[in-house]
Amino acid sequence: MDKREKEEQVRRVPFWRSLQTKYALTYLVIVAAVVVLLNTYPLKVSQTLAYQSKQTSLQNQASVLASALATGPEALTQEGATRTVSLLLGSLGVTRVVVTDTNGMVLCDFQEGSQRSDTVGQYAMIWEIVTALQGNDVFRSEYTGGALCSRAAVPVTYRSMTQGAVYLYEYDAEQGALLQGIQTNLRTLSIVICVVTAAMGIVFSKALTRRIAQLLRGIHTVRQGEYSHRVTVRGGDELSRLADEFNELTGRLQTTEEVRRRFVSDASHELKTPLASIRLLTDSILQADHMDSETAREFLTDIGDEAERLTRITEKLLTLTRLDTAHELHTSPVDVKAVVERVEHMLSPLARAANVSLEMALQPGCIIRATEDDLYQVAFNLMENAVKYNLPGGTVTVTLKRTAEQVILLVEDTGVGIPEDDLPKIFDRFYRVDKARSRAAGGTGLGLSIVRDTVRQHGGSVTATRREQGGTCFTVTFPLWTEKGGADHG
Numbered sequence: 001m002d003k004r005e006k007e008e009q010v011r012r013v014p015f016w017r018s019l020q021t022k023y024a025l026t027y028l029v030i031v032a033a034v035v036v037l038l039n040t041y042p043l044k045v046s047q048t049l050a051y052q053s054k055q056t057s058l059q060n061q062a063s064v065l066a067s068a069l070a071t072g073p074e075a076l077t078q079e080g081a082t083r084t085v086s087l088l089l090g091s092l093g094v095t096r097v098v099v100t101d102t103n104g105m106v107l108c109d110f111q112e113g114s115q116r117s118d119t120v121g122q123y124a125m126i127w128e129i130v131t132a133l134q135g136n137d138v139f140r141s142e143y144t145g146g147a148l149c150s151r152a153a154v155p156v157t158y159r160s161m162t163q164g165a166v167y168l169y170e171y172d173a174e175q176g177a178l179l180q181g182i183q184t185n186l187r188t189l190s191i192v193i194c195v196v197t198a199a200m201g202i203v204f205s206k207a208l209t210r211r212i213a214q215l216l217r218g219i220h221t222v223r224q225g226e227y228s229h230r231v232t233v234r235g236g237d238e239l240s241r242l243a244d245e246f247n248e249l250t251g252r253l254q255t256t257e258e259v260r261r262r263f264v265s266d267a268s269h270e271l272k273t274p275l276a277s278i279r280l281l282t283d284s285i286l287q288a289d290h291m292d293s294e295t296a297r298e299f300l301t302d303i304g305d306e307a308e309r310l311t312r313i314t315e316k317l318l319t320l321t322r323l324d325t326a327h328e329l330h331t332s333p334v335d336v337k338a339v340v341e342r343v344e345h346m347l348s349p350l351a352r353a354a355n356v357s358l359e360m361a362l363q364p365g366c367i368i369r370a371t372e373d374d375l376y377q378v379a380f381n382l383m384e385n386a387v388k389y390n391l392p393g394g395t396v397t398v399t400l401k402r403t404a405e406q407v408i409l410l411v412e413d414t415g416v417g418i419p420e421d422d423l424p425k426i427f428d429r430f431y432r433v434d435k436a437r438s439r440a441a442g443g444t445g446l447g448l449s450i451v452r453d454t455v456r457q458h459g460g461s462v463t464a465t466r467r468e469q470g471g472t473c474f475t476v477t478f479p480l481w482t483e484k485g486g487a488d489h490g
Contacts, residue, residue: 028198028201031193031194031197031198031201034193035190035193035194038186038189038190038193039183039186039187039190042182042186043179043182043183043186046178046179046182047143047179050141050143050148050175050178050179051141051150054139054141054148054150054170054172054175055139055141055150055152058094058139058150058151058152058168058170059137059139059152059154061092061094061152061168062137062152062153062154062166062167062168063137063154064088065084065085065088065092065097065099065166065168066154066155066156066157066166068084068087068088069081069084069099069156069163069164069166070156070157070158070163071158072158073158073159073161075101075102075163076099076101076102076107076156076163076164077107078107078108078120081099081107081108081164082107082108082115085097085099085108085110086110089110089113092168093170094168094169094170095111095112095169095170095171096109096110096111096112096167096168096169097109097110097111097166097167097168097169098110098119098124098126098129098166098167098169099156099164099165099166099167100124100129100133100164100165100167101163101164102133102162102163102164103123104123104124104129104130104133104165105121105122105123105124106119106120106121106122106123106124107120107164108120124167126153126167128140128151128152128153128167129153129165129167131153132153132154132155132165132166132167133155133162133164133165134155135155135157135162136155137152137153137154137155138151138152138153138154139151139152140152143176143179145176146173146176146177146180147171147172147173147175147176147177148170148171148172148175148176148179149169149170149171149172150169150170150172151167151168151169151170152167152168153165153166153167153168154166208239211233211239212239214231214233214243215231215233215239215242215243215246217231218230218231218243218246218250219246222250222253227250227253227254227257228250228254229250230247230250231243231246231247275306275310277302277303277306278303278306278307278310281299281302281303281306282303284299285299285300330371331369331370331371331458332369332370332371332372333367333368333369333481334367334368334369334370334371334372334375335366335367336366336367336368336375336379336400336407336409336478337362337363337364337366337400339372339375339376339379340360340362340379340383340398340400340409341360341362342376343376343379343380343383344358344360344383344398346380347380347383347384347387350384350387350388351387351396354387354388354390354392355392355393355394356387356390356392356393356394356395356396357394357395357396358383358387358395358396358398359395359396359397359398360398361397361398361399361400362398362399362400363400363401363402365402366400366401366402366407366480367407367480367481367482368407368458368460368478368479368480368481369458369479369481370458370478374454374457374458375458377450377451377454378451378454378455378476379409379411381447381448381450381451382409382411382451382474382476383396383398383411384447385447385448386411386412386413386415386472386474387413389413389415389416390413390414390415390471391414391415391416394413394414394415394471395413395414396411396412396413396414397410397411397412397413398410398411398412399412402480403480404480405479405480406477406478406479406480407477407478407479407480408475408476408477409475409476409477409478410473410474410475410476411473411474411476412467412471412472412473412474413471413472414467414469414470414471415470415471415472416470416471417466417467417470417471417472418464418466418472420466423464423465423466426448426464427448427449427451427452427462427464428449451476455476455478458478459478459479460476460477460478460479461476461477462474462475462476462477463475
């Protein structure tokens with residue numbers, strides 16, 4: 001088993017913790033709740049309606065029969081009760097009719113259309129009859145054995161005097177069959193719903209987890225370093241949007257990785273050049289048996305120059321590292337005009353040595369929120385480049401102005417300019433338009449990258465364009481700082 005298979009086993013989610021299992025269980029619980037509700041609520045409602053119908057029907061029939069029996073103050077007799085029930089039995093349509101006197105003794109008992117003689121003269125030990133003799137109307141119904149069994153009892157009264165009780169019993173198989181049919185249909189429908197929903201749940205859960213698993217595989221692949229990998233998740237839902245965001249992220253990671261590799265390669269090359277020069281010069285000194293002091297001084301001077309160049313490269317790499325690392329900035333209002341004047345003072349000797357004139361047009365009141373060191377570095381790099389890469393007798397024009405929302409710094413030179421194809425790349429790290437001339441001027445290829453990153457860190461922007469008269473114009477914009485509103489980032 002290779003390392004990748006072991007990692008997959010470690011990363012495999014246990015069955016009971018998998019999203020597919022949780023989704024399926026949740027789905028089944030919901031379906032089970034729906035099925036239980038479907039099998040109870042409609043049946044309960046049907047039974048309740050049937051019970052209410054039976055209660056109304058049986059109590060009305062019992063009341064009619066009780067009214068027919070209560071014809072006078074005389075006590076109920078067996079002959080009178082039998083005769084009255086016989087006359088009304090056909091219209092009642094019940095299974096059993098029992099009439100008792102005030103003591104609960106059975107006067108007549110008709111069951112399924114025929115009279116029973118075995119119960120006449122005996123006391124009826126039926127709860128409904130006992131309750132009815134106490135002056136209460138009673139009804140009780142239950143669904144059992146596939147039939148609806150209903151019982152009703154009412155007292156026989158004459159002028160508020162209880163003379164006996166009437167008891168009706170109905171065994172309704174037809175109504176029971178109707179309820180049984182409803183229950184059977186609901187059960188069949190529930191089985192169909194369970195089968196269909198279970199199949200749909202399996203399909204949906206597999207489809208969902210398959211797309212999630214596809215994203216997980218993509219993440220695992222990118223984690224292994226394959227930043228060019230992309231995932232394709234169809235549909236317009238959240239998962240497809242998540243896949244699009246994942247592809248955007250991997251694209252940025254790929255770009256970042258390419259920039260990092262190129263940066264490491266360029267940094268190694270830039271550091272290797274002065275180190276190789278120092279090594280060569282030291283070997284030359286060591287291998288020379290007799291070297292005059294002037295030649296040794298010249299070699300040592302060259303070693304010092306290369307060491308100084310190495311120091312500059314290292315310092316700028318540290319600056320870029322600081323800019324790349326997120327850290328809290330302690331900014332304050334800075335007067336751009338004062339900083340640019342300091343830079344002019346520092347670069348005046350270099351400009352005179354290169355036969356380049358510095359022209360300043362600085363508007364007062366240009367305040368931005370930044371650090372003075374960062375702003376000094378931006379202005380110094382741009383103005384130093386304008387002097388170094390200018391032509392003898394050329395001019396560097398620095399213009400500072402403000403608008404309602406921005407502070408604009410323009411640094412223009414009259415040099416040979418930058419080719420149009422190179423303008424988008426000049427802010428890349430270690431990029432040089434003219435490598436030989438740049439190294440001869442002491443450039444590292446990092447100055448403009450530092451300018452761009454520093455300006456962006458303070459909410460500004462920097463661009464470079466070719467001048468029609470020749471040369472290059474760098475434009476830096478910062479949000480204007482005001483005492484009332486602070487820096488306006490517009």
